[in-house]
Amino acid sequence: VNRGLCELLIAGLLLAVPWMPVTAAEPADSVLQRLLREGLSSTYAHTLLTRLTAEAGLRLSGSPGSQKAITLTQHMMRECGLTSVRVESLMVPCWVRGPVEDAVLVDARGRRGDRLNVCALGGSIATPKEGITGEIVEVRSFEELRALGGEPRGKIVLFNRPMDPSWLNTGTAYGGAVDQRSTGAVEAARAGAVAALVRSVTLALDDVPHTGATHYADSIPPIPIAAVSTRGAEALHAMILQGKKPRLRLRLSCQTLPDVPGANVLGELCGTEKPDEVIVVGGHLDSWDKGKGAHDDGAGCMQAIEALRLLKEIGVKPKRTIRAVMFMNEENGSRGGRAYAEAPGRRTERHIAAIESDGGGFTPRGLGVQGDSTLLRRVLRWQPLFDALGAGTIRSGHGGVDISPIIEHGAAGFGLVVDQHRYFDYHHSANDTIDKVHPRELEMGAVVEALLCYLLANEGI
Amino acid sequence: VNRGLCELLIAGLLLAVPWMPVTAAEPADSVLQRLLREGLSSTYAHTLLTRLTAEAGLRLSGSPGSQKAITLTQHMMRECGLTSVRVESLMVPCWVRGPVEDAVLVDARGRRGDRLNVCALGGSIATPKEGITGEIVEVRSFEELRALGGEPRGKIVLFNRPMDPSWLNTGTAYGGAVDQRSTGAVEAARAGAVAALVRSVTLALDDVPHTGATHYADSIPPIPIAAVSTRGAEALHAMILQGKKPRLRLRLSCQTLPDVPGANVLGELCGTEKPDEVIVVGGHLDSWDKGKGAHDDGAGCMQAIEALRLLKEIGVKPKRTIRAVMFMNEENGSRGGRAYAEAPGRRTERHIAAIESDGGGFTPRGLGVQGDSTLLRRVLRWQPLFDALGAGTIRSGHGGVDISPIIEHGAAGFGLVVDQHRYFDYHHSANDTIDKVHPRELEMGAVVEALLCYLLANEGI
Numbered sequence: 066v067n068r069g070l071c072e073l074l075i076a077g078l079l080l081a082v083p084w085m086p087v088t089a090a091e092p093a094d095s096v097l098q099r100l101l102r103e104g105l106s107s108t109y110a111h112t113l114l115t116r117l118t119a120e121a122g123l124r125l126s127g128s129p130g131s132q133k134a135i136t137l138t139q140h141m142m143r144e145c146g147l148t149s150v151r152v153e154s155l156m157v158p159c160w161v162r163g164p165v166e167d168a169v170l171v172d173a174r175g176r177r178g179d180r181l182n183v184c185a186l187g188g189s190i191a192t193p194k195e196g197i198t199g200e201i202v203e204v205r206s207f208e209e210l211r212a213l214g215g216e217p218r219g220k221i222v223l224f225n226r227p228m229d230p231s232w233l234n235t236g237t238a239y240g241g242a243v244d245q246r247s248t249g250a251v252e253a254a255r256a257g258a259v260a261a262l263v264r265s266v267t268l269a270l271d272d273v274p275h276t277g278a279t280h281y282a283d284s285i286p287p288i289p290i291a292a293v294s295t296r297g298a299e300a301l302h303a304m305i306l307q308g309k310k311p312r313l314r315l316r317l318s319c320q321t322l323p324d325v326p327g328a329n330v331l332g333e334l335c336g337t338e339k340p341d342e343v344i345v346v347g348g349h350l351d352s353w354d355k356g357k358g359a360h361d362d363g364a365g366c367m368q369a370i371e372a373l374r375l376l377k378e379i380g381v382k383p384k385r386t387i388r389a390v391m392f393m394n395e396e397n398g399s400r401g402g403r404a405y406a407e408a409p410g411r412r413t414e415r416h417i418a419a420i421e422s423d424g425g426g427f428t429p430r431g432l433g434v435q436g437d438s439t440l441l442r443r444v445l446r447w448q449p450l451f452d453a454l455g456a457g458t459i460r461s462g463h464g465g466v467d468i469s470p471i472i473e474h475g476a477a478g479f480g481l482v483v484d485q486h487r488y489f490d491y492h493h494s495a496n497d498t499i500d501k502v503h504p505r506e507l508e509m510g511a512v513v514e515a516l517l518c519y520l521l522a523n524e525g526i
Numbered sequence: 527v528n529r530g531l532c533e534l535l536i537a538g539l540l541l542a543v544p545w546m547p548v549t550a551a552e553p554a555d556s557v558l559q560r561l562l563r564e565g566l567s568s569t570y571a572h573t574l575l576t577r578l579t580a581e582a583g584l585r586l587s588g589s590p591g592s593q594k595a596i597t598l599t600q601h602m603m604r605e606c607g608l609t610s611v612r613v614e615s616l617m618v619p620c621w622v623r624g625p626v627e628d629a630v631l632v633d634a635r636g637r638r639g640d641r642l643n644v645c646a647l648g649g650s651i652a653t654p655k656e657g658i659t660g661e662i663v664e665v666r667s668f669e670e671l672r673a674l675g676g677e678p679r680g681k682i683v684l685f686n687r688p689m690d691p692s693w694l695n696t697g698t699a700y701g702g703a704v705d706q707r708s709t710g711a712v713e714a715a716r717a718g719a720v721a722a723l724v725r726s727v728t729l730a731l732d733d734v735p736h737t738g739a740t741h742y743a744d745s746i747p748p749i750p751i752a753a754v755s756t757r758g759a760e761a762l763h764a765m766i767l768q769g770k771k772p773r774l775r776l777r778l779s780c781q782t783l784p785d786v787p788g789a790n791v792l793g794e795l796c797g798t799e800k801p802d803e804v805i806v807v808g809g810h811l812d813s814w815d816k817g818k819g820a821h822d823d824g825a826g827c828m829q830a831i832e833a834l835r836l837l838k839e840i841g842v843k844p845k846r847t848i849r850a851v852m853f854m855n856e857e858n859g860s861r862g863g864r865a866y867a868e869a870p871g872r873r874t875e876r877h878i879a880a881i882e883s884d885g886g887g888f889t890p891r892g893l894g895v896q897g898d899s900t901l902l903r904r905v906l907r908w909q910p911l912f913d914a915l916g917a918g919t920i921r922s923g924h925g926g927v928d929i930s931p932i933i934e935h936g937a938a939g940f941g942l943v944v945d946q947h948r949y950f951d952y953h954h955s956a957n958d959t960i961d962k963v964h965p966r967e968l969e970m971g972a973v974v975e976a977l978l979c980y981l982l983a984n985e986g987i
Contacts, residue, residue: 102692230966231563233916268966428889428945430916455694455891458916484889484945486966505691505729505947 086380097450097516099379104512110364110371111504113141114426117367118357118499125187125354126394127159127325134350135328138366138391142332145374147389150332155404157327157394160188162354163318168262168291171198171314181297182272184355185289185319186246186263186279187397192289196316197221197260203305207244207252218257221313224249225264225298228489235268235485236424239492242266243277250290251282260315261290264298269490272296276353277493278397289317327351327393329401334373336386336522343386344521345419345476346372346514349395349467356497360488364426364507365481366391371511372518383522385417392467395423399466406470418521419472420514421465422481425488426507428455432517433462435478440526444479447520456513458482477526479517481510547841558911558977560840565973571825571832572965574602575887578828579818579960586648586815587855588620588786595811596789599827599852603793606835608850611793616865618788618855621649623815624779629723629752632659632775642758643733645816646750646780647707647724647740648858653750657777658682658721664766668705668713679718682774685710686725686759689950696729696946697885700953703727704738711751712743721776722751725759730951733757737814738954739858750778788812788854790862795834797847797983804847805982806880806937807833807975810856810928817958821949825887825968826942827852832972833979844983846878853928856884860927867931879982880933881975882926883942886949887968889916893978894923896939901987905938908981917974919943938987940978942971 087096104110121134135152142150166185170178202217204210205226210217224245232238246263253261265275274292281287293301304311330350336342348365352358369389376387392401405411431451434441444459451457464478472478484506491497548557565571582595596613603611627646631639663678665671666687671678685706693699707724714722726736735753742748754762765772791811797803809826813819830850837848853862866872892912895902905920912918925939933939945967952958 101694105694106692108691230569231567233562233566233970235966428947455919486889486964486970503947505696509694509947 086382093450093520094453096379096381096519097453100375100512100515101454103375103378104508105505108504108508109374110367110507110511111502113367113370114359114363114502114507115499117363118359122357123354124350124352124358126157126327126351126397128354131327131351131393135330138330138350138370141370142389145370146377147332147373148335152328152330153404153408153410154326154328155393155400156324157400158398159322159325160397161320161322163191163320165316165318168293168313168315171312182274182294183262183291183297183315184274184276185291185317187276187353188279188321189250189290189317189319190287191319192260192315192317196314197289198312198314199259201301201305201311201313203302210252210256213256215257217253220258221260221262221315222253222256222258223262223298223301225302227264228266228268230268235489238268239266239489246277246292247280250279250288251285254285254288258288260288262293263290265292265295267295267489267492267494270295270299273494273496275492275494276355289315291315291317329393329405330391332370332373332389334376334383334387336384337382338384340386341414343388343414343416344518345388345390345416345468345471346518347390347392347467348422349393349401350391351394351396353396353493355493355495356491357499359497359499359502360425360491361493361497362395362423364502364510365422368422368426368507368511368514371508372515375511375515376519381519383519385522387518387522395466402467403470406474416471416474416476417526418477418479419464419468420479420481420517421468422510422514423465424481424483424485426502426510427483427485427487428506429481429483429510429513431456431458431460431482433464433480433482434459435462435464435472435480440477443526450516451513454509454513454516481514483510547843554911554981555914557840557842557980558914561836561973561976562915564836564839565969566966569965569969570835571828571968571972572963574828574831575820575824575963575968576960578824579820583818584815585811585813585819587618587788587812587858589815592788592812592854596791599791599811599831602831603850606831607838608793608834609796613789613791614865614869614871615787615789616854616861617785618861619859620783620786621858622781622783624652624781626777626779629754629774629776632773643735643755644723644752644758644776645735645737646752646778648737648814649740649782650711650751650778650780651748652780653721653776653778657775658750659773659775660720662762662766662772662774664763671713671717674717676718678714681719682721682723682776683714683717683719684723684759684762686763688725689727689729691729696950699729700727700950707738707753708741711740711749712746715746715749719749721749723754724751726753726756728756728950728953728955731756731760734955734957736953736955737816750776752776752778790854790866791852793831793834793850795837795844795848797845798843799845801847802875804849804875804877805979806849806851806877806929806932807979808851808853808928809883810854810862811852812855812857814857814954816954816956817952818960820958820960820963821886821952822954822958823856823884825963825971826883829883829887829968829972829975832969833976836972836976837980842980844980846983848979848983856927863928864931867935877932877935877937878987879938879940880925880929881940881942881978882929883971883975884926885942885944885946887963887971888944888946888948889967890942890944890971890974892917892919892921892943894925894941894943895920896923896925896933896941901938904987911977912974915970915974915977942975944971
C-alpha cells in the first residue's frame with residue numbers, strides 16, 4: 066500500500082508539470098521540450114484519428130461520412146478545450162460512386178474472361194448500363210496519343226505511364242504522372258475514344274485502384290474514366306507486348322448529383338493580446354471514398370486539433386488567436402478553402418499565417434515556407450528549434466491547397482513537410498486506413514505544428 | 527511494332543547511362559544523382575533482403591539459418607560483381623531455445639489459468655522440466671528491488687518499467703529500460719528470486735515477447751529469465767494493483783551448447799590506387815531467433831552489398847578498397863567484430879574508415895561520426911551532399927558494435943542514423959519480418975552508404 070501511495074504521489078507530481086502555465090519569459094526551447102514530452106507520452110492525435118476513421122469513416126464531400134465528421138470534429142474540439150467551436154457552411158459538389166463498377170476482359174465473341182480491379186475516377190460520368198466495350202489502346206503520354214491519329218476511335222485508351230521511382234521526392238514523381246488522371250478523359254475523348262483507363266498513380270505494385278479527381282472540358286463531350294490497379298495495368302501491358310489485342314467491358318454507375326450543404330469546422334485558442342490576429346492550422350476533412358482517408362487527410366485534421374490541445378495542456382495562453390480549421394472539399398472542388406477566405410467572419414480579422422498538413426501522418430522533416438525571401442529569412446531564425454524536433458529542413462515551398470486563398474490574401478504560408486516514401490502507396494485507395502499511421506510519427510507532426518503556432522502567435526512574423 | 531522497337535531503343539539508351547564509368551573529374555553531386563537514380567529505380571536492397579529472410583530465415587549465431595546466410599551472402603556478393611568474396615571463420619556461441627517455453631498463471635491449489643506470452647532471453651538457463659512456480663513480485667527498478675529486502679526470496683521477480691515514450695530518440699528510451707533485460711537475472715537472483723520476467727523492451731503495446739541478450743555474473747548463481755509481452759506485463763500489473771497475488775509457472779527448455787564454427791563474410795571493390803587502404807561497410811548477419819531479422823540486421827547487411835553494387839553499376843572504380851562485411855554474432859557475443867579486427871589479413875591493411883547500419887532499414891536521416899572533432903569537421907565538408915539525400919544530420923555519435931574494434935584501431939567510425947520511431951516495435955520479436963521494410967526507405971540507406979564510401983575511397987579523410 067505504501068508503494069502504491071508513493072507511486073500515486075510521484076505520478077501526480079509528474080502529471081502536474083504540464084499544468085504549470087507557460088509564461089512569457091519561458092524560453093522557446095523549454096516550451097518545445099514540454100510539447101514534445103506531452104505529445105509523445107500521449108500520442109493523442111492517433112486516438113483522435115482512430116475515432117475519426119472508425120466513427121465517420123470515408124468522408125467524400127456531401128457523403129454521410131463527411132456530415133458525421135463535421136459533427137464529430139466539433140465534439141473533439143470541445144473535449145480538447147478549444148473555444149468558439151463552430152461551423153461555417155458552404156455548398157459542396159456531390160459525386161457518388163454508385164453500386165456498379167467493374168471491368169472484365171471479353172473476347173471477340175463476347176465471352177468474358179479475367180476481371181481487372183478498377184474504380185471510377187472522381188467526377189467521371191457513368192457508362193451505359195450494359196457498359197462500354199472496346200479494344201484497349203495503350204499509351205504513355207498525351208504526345209503518344211496524339212501521334213496515333215484516328216487509331217483510338219471507338220476504343221478504350223489506357224494511360225499507362227508509371228510514376229518515375231527515381232525521384233527522391235515522391236511528390237515530384239506524382240506530379241509527373243497525374244496529368245493522365247486529371248485530364249486523360251479530355252485527351253482520350255479528343256482522340257475519339259469511348260472511355261479511358263488510367264494506371265493508378267502510385268509507386269506501389271498492388272491490386273487496388275487509386276482514385277482521384279478527373280476533369281472534363283466544356284468543349285469536348287465527356288467519356289467515362291476509371292483507374293486500374295498497377296498490377297492490372299501491368300497485365301494489360303504484358304498482353305499487348307505479346308501481340309494480343311485485349312478488349313474490355315467497363316461498367317460504371319457513378320453520377321454527379323446537385324450540390325449539397327457542407328461545412329468547414331473551426332475551433333480556437335483565443336489570443337490574449339491581439340485576438341483579431343489569427344494563425345490558422347488545418348487540414349482537409351473530406352477524403353476519397355475508397356479507404357478511410359487516414360493519411361489523406363484525417364492526419365492533418367487531427368494534428369491541427371492536437372496541436373491546439375498540446376498548447377492548452379502545457380498552459381500556453383497565446384498572444385494571437387490560434388485557430389484549427391477542418392476544410393471541406395479539398396479533393397474535388399477546393400471549395401472549403403475559398404469559402405473560409407471569403408466568409409463574413411474574415412472581415413474583422415487579420416490572418417498573419419496559415420499552416421497545412423496534407424502529406425500524410427509521417428515523420429515531419431521540416432517546413433515549406435510560402436512567401437517572399439524576407440519571410441523565409443525570419444522563419445530560419447527558428448531553425449534550431451525545429452531541428453531539435455528532427456524537422457529542421459526549412460525551405461521555400463507550397464503551403465497547401467486549402468490555405469492558398471488565405472495566403473493570397475497576405476498570410477504567411479507553411480506546409481508541413483514529412484517523410485514521403487510511403488504516402489502514395491496508400492493515397493486515394495482502400496489502403497488509406499488507420500493501421501498505416503504510426504502514433505509517434507503522426508504525433509510529431511502535431512508537435513511541430515504546435516511549436517510553429519506558438520512562435521507565430523507570440524513572436525509574430 | 528515500330529513503337530515497340532522505338533521503346534526498346536529508348537530503354538536501351540536510358541539503361542546505358544549508368545554504365546558510363548565515373549571519371550575522377552566527375553563532381554560528387556553528379557555521382558550522387560546517378561547513385562540515387564540507380565538505387566530508387568531498382569530498390570535492389572529489398573530484393574536481396576527478401577531472399578535473405580526467405581532462404582536463410584532466422585540467423586542466430588550457430589543456427590542452421592546463420593550457416594545458410596553465410597553461403598547465400600557469398601552468392602549475392604558474386605552476383606553483384608564484388609571481388610575477393612570470402613569468409614573469415616571464427617567460433618561462435620550456440621544458445622538454443624528448445625521446444626518448451628511457456629508461462630501460465632496458477633492458483634494456490636495449482637490449478638492453471640491464463641497463459642502469458644513469454645520467451646526465454648538469449649543466454650538464459652532452462653527451468654527444471656516441471657517448471658518453476660512462484661508468486662510474482664513486480665518492481666520498476668533495481669533500486670526498488672533492493673529496497674524490498676528479503677521479500678522476493680523464492681518468488682519470481684517481474685521487471686516492469688516501460689520504455690519512456692517521451693524521448694524523441696527511441697534509442698535513448700531503449701537505453702533507459704534495457705538494463706532490466708541485460709542484468710535483471712543477476713539482480714533478481716541476488717535478491718533470492720528463483721526466476722525473473724522482464725517486460726519486453728519495446729514501445730509497442732503488443733502480444734509478442736521481444737527477446738535479447740541477458741547476462742549472468744560469475745559470483746551469483748544463474749536463474750532462468752524470460753521476456754513477457756507488454757500486454758502480458760500490463761495484465762500482471764493490473765492484477766497486482768487489484769490486490770491479487772498472481773502466481774506463475776514458468777517453463778523454459780533453452781540451453782547453451784558448446785561453441786560452433788561461424789564466419790564473417792567479405793566482398794570488395796578493389797582500390798585502383800591504394801588497394802591496401804580499406805573502407806569497411808557492413809552490418810551483422812546474425813539475428814535473434816523469433817522473427818526473420820529483417821530490420822535487425824538483415825537490412826544493414828543487404829545495404830552494404832547494395833552500396834557496392836550501386837557503385838559498380840554506375841562505373842565507380844574507387845582509389846581505395848571498399849569492402850562489404852557481414853559480421854557474425856553481434857547479438858550474443860560480438861565475436862565477429864573482434865575476429866575481423868584481429869584476423870591475419872588485417873596486418874597488411876590500413877583501415878581508414880568503417881560504416882555500420884544497425885538501426886533498421888528506415889529512411890536515413892544522417893550520420894553519427896565516431897572520432898575526434900577534426901574528423902567531424904572534415905566530414906561536415908560533405909554535408910550538402912548528404913543533405914540532398916535527406917540525410918544531412920551529421921553529428922558526433924556511435925559507429926556500431928561490430929566496427930568498434932576497427933575504430934579502436936584507428937579507423938574513422940560512421941553509424942547510419944535513420945528514422946527510429948518504428949524500430950523497437952519490431953526489434954527482437956516475431957514481428958521483425960520483410961513486410962515491415964519499405965523498399966525505398968531501405969534503399970536510401972544503401973545510397974547514403976554508397977556515397978559515403980565513394981567520398982572516403984576517393985577523397986580520403
